Amino acid sequence: MWAYIGITDFDWFSYLxxxxxxxxxxxxxxxxxxxxxxxxxxxxxxxxxHSPRNYIVGGGFFAYNxxxxxxxxxxxxxxKNGAYTLKEMRERIEKYRKSTPSHTEDYEIGCxxxxxxxxxxxxxxxxxxxxxxxxxxxxxxxxxTTGEGKRVWDAVLLRLRAMSVPMIEEQIRRxxxxxxxxxRLGQGSFRIMVTDAYSRRCAVTNERTLPALDAVHIKPxxxxxxxxxxxGILFRSDIHKLFDNGYVTVTDTYQFExxxxxxxxxxxxxDYYALHGKALSVPPDKILSPDSSFLRWHNEMxxxx
Numbered sequence: 001m002w003a004y005i006g007i008t009d010f011d012w013f014s015y016l017x018x019x020x021x022x023x024x025x026x027x028x029x030x031x032x033x034x035x036x037x038x039x040x041x042x043x044x045x046x047x048x049x050h051s052p053r054n055y056i057v058g059g060g061f062f063a064y065n066x067x068x069x070x071x072x073x074x075x076x077x078x079x080k081n082g083a084y085t086l087k088e089m090r091e092r093i094e095k096y097r098k099s100t101p102s103h104t105e106d107y108e109i110g111c112x113x114x115x116x117x118x119x120x121x122x123x124x125x126x127x128x129x130x131x132x133x134x135x136x137x138x139x140x141x142x143x144x145t146t147g148e149g150k151r152v153w154d155a156v157l158l159r160l161r162a163m164s165v166p167m168i169e170e171q172i173r174r175x176x177x178x179x180x181x182x183x184r185l186g187q188g189s190f191r192i193m194v195t196d197a198y199s200r201r202c203a204v205t206n207e208r209t210l211p212a213l214d215a216v217h218i219k220p221x222x223x224x225x226x227x228x229x230x231x232g233i234l235f236r237s238d239i240h241k242l243f244d245n246g247y248v249t250v251t252d253t254y255q256f257e258x259x260x261x262x263x264x265x266x267x268x269x270x271d272y273y274a275l276h277g278k279a280l281s282v283p284p285d286k287i288l289s290p291d292s293s294f295l296r297w298h299n300e301m302x303x304x305x
Contacts (some may be wrong), residue, residue: 003044003153005056005129006112006139010049012082012092013057017119019079024186025060025117026077029110029138030096036065036112038141042183045114046156048128048139055125056152060114061183064193069106072195072210077188113192115183118163126155190227191215197288198234203280204256207236214240218250218294230291233280248272249303252292254280259304 006027016025027045029036039045039062046059068076070093074086083089093109094100101107120126129148132140142149185193194215201208216235219225233250235243242248247259258276262269282289 001043001144002039002141003046003059003144003149003156004038004062004139004141005046005048005132005152007050007136008047009092010053013047013049013119015082015084016080016117017058022080022117023184024063024077024080024113024115024189026073026081026188027060027112027114028073028081028093029112030093031098032067032108032110034110035067036110038139044144044153044156045112046152048132051134054128054132056120056128056156057125058117058119059156060117062112063115063183063185063189064113066111066113066192066196067108068111068192069210070109071106072192073109073111076191080186080188111192113189115186115189118160120159124159126152126159185227187221187227190217190229190232193229194232194234197229197232197283197285198281201234201281202236202239203233203282204239204275204278205236206281212237216240216243218290219297220244225294229283229288231294233290242272243298244302246302246304249299250280250290250295251299252295254282254290256280257303261304 008027016022027047041063043062044059045062046056048054048056070090071086073081074089081089083092090103097107129140129142129152131148142152144150144153192215195210195213200210200213202213207213213234214237216233217225217227218231218233221227225231233243239248242262243250247262249257249259251257256275256278258269258272262272280290
């Protein structure tokens, strides 16, 4: 298994470490020049502070990487970006950018989505690898089974055992060391991953105006619906509201259906009825497409018919 040690600033770390019960964080990168490809989902991403604080101070488990407008990153993660406000987040990002954007520019940033983050107390900080070069700008990957990578990961495991981190607690108990598992997504990661899976287009109208698009749970989270891409569809916000209230649904063959109740209750709905029977545009990867069991649940429990 590999681990990646990424460099971050003390303010970002300190802000997030003070928040109890975080289930996810966005480890943003100020530029959108390249995608992060160093890890597979479930592998650990560790936080190392900028020099002269050459210590590993926490981490999380890699879920997904994307390039996103800063507004979408803030909408999806809010304070889990490591800032109190969008204005403060932009100020931190722009400190590291080579050019200064206008205050209205919705520029893109790199987003490394990490689940089940953990943060160490100062007396638990782990010295950076002995072979860490001062010329490293973003970070470096390590094999956790040998050399400095093993030393660091063993030290991380020792602390995680004491902290009982949910994602790996069972694996540590059963196998003595963690096995690679798919990380449980938080709400922000769900929002970003569904948006990307549908190529940032509404699945039924093809609307591309990003602020008007919502990542919709087919089976709501409050009904034990998971934050999983297969339990999500990207809809225009008005379609979202109709879906949640049972005025529209999607069959398990991905056909969009509109309830007669719209006309009965509101004496309107012409634009929506024009969409009745339309085939949804779903992700080509079946793993990312809506799960039929969630669609059937919506048809049986929510749809007004």
